[in-house]
């Protein structure tokens with residue numbers, strides 16, 4: 339008998355949810371049980387996550403599930419990647435949990451690669467260079483704290499530990515540390531030595547689908563929780579999102595569109611060619627033997643920050659509408675420029691760039707939104723073409739999943755610029771991928787393909803056919819976008 343009560347905890351950089359999934363009449367249904375805000379805050383000049391608050395929100399969500407009639411369930415957790423928690427010998431947390439946007443890693447890759455070149459690290463790990471990868475964060479972390487750390491856990495591993503007392507290093511997320519060797523399939527000894535760390539400070543790797551254990555009895559009693567078994571999901575949110583892509587057949591790419599835009603393809607083997615390295619493509623580990631060959635691009639973070647700075651005066655849907663009404667391709671920004679990573683004010687950073695590059699300065703919210711979405715579409719175009727060049731594979735369609743799938747304006751614009759069909763949805767792909775792993779572990783469904791078929795049957799997917807664009811204009815826009823750097 340299958341459990342049929344699956345709970346997914348999905349925590350992104352800006353919000354978290356606890357969602358209840360059930361399989362009924364061959365379809366998967368979702369019910370949101372609890373939603374809460376997330377974000378890093380500045381404390382003594384450091385940007386940190388409030389991990390205890392997040393753990394408390396999971397307990398609240400579980401309590402609410404019990405009130406709704408869930409007595410027994412499985413539970414999977416996914417969050418953003420790379421950030422970590424240190425534990426002392428007593429299993430207590432040491433220090434704060436740094437947020438990856440903290441500027442402490444500026445320049446860290448250059449300093450680390452004086453000891454071991456990026457090429458050597460890339461050959462071992464196949465992971466793109468992003469200055470916030472755990473490798474670089476640990477490189478600049480306080481030595482004394484690291485030496486006192488008996489265990490180093492990524493965020494979902496820490497949440498697992500708090501829930502069921504089990505120490506495990508979930509592999510999809512662990513791969514984003516840039517410390518796993520894809521050939522030995524374990525933490526790389528040279529990289530550990532370079533950081534002065536021991537292998538024993540990291541728990542054994544576990545794969546998605548492994549049963550970690552029951553939620554601790556004392557938590558169940560104290561908080562009135564359902565009886566709950568924790569299953570290791572693909573704990574990296576992007577790994578879960580790609581599992582949740584409702585694709586069929588071959589020649590499809592994905593764009594997981596949330597705070598980040600992750601553009602890539604699913605592969606059975608890593609691709610660590612010279613070109614892949616030079617173009618800084620990553621090979622993150624996926625569930626069930628897959629690899630995500632992808633590129634990180636600054637995503638909805640840009641518009642999220644602009645919206646926040648305007649005191650949330652407009653909804654995302656309104657911003658998309660206002661962008662649609664604004665003059666197209668008036669000013670463009672290079673989305674991935676480090677100046678947009680964590681500026682004191684995004685609006686000013688965008689205006690400053692437009693001013694410096696001699697473009698009209700976006701004044702209104704609609705102009706700012708238009709500038710962001712035009713730039714994102716042109717940036718997708720660059721990366722989708724590059725992806726095809728690096729893999730030698732022609733893509734026929736792009737699946738957009740995550741919150742960005744709701745932005746019909748950006749989806750259509752991207753289809754037009756790319757000249758490629760876009761299938762948008764579901765927005766809940768991350769949760770669906772999380773639940774899919776639990777259902778596979780439970781034997782309710784067989785494998786990824788069955789999960790994807792189920793998702794396609796259960797949720798609407800909207801198709802955006804490309805509308806012809808003037809080829810002269812497109813060439814001009816591409817050249818302009820390239821010239822921005």
Ligand code: LFR
Pocket residue numbers: 350351417418419420421438574575576596597598600634
């Ligand atoms: C998306 C994501 C990306 C990762 C970034 C930082 O939420 O997990 O995959 O590169 O956040 O962790």
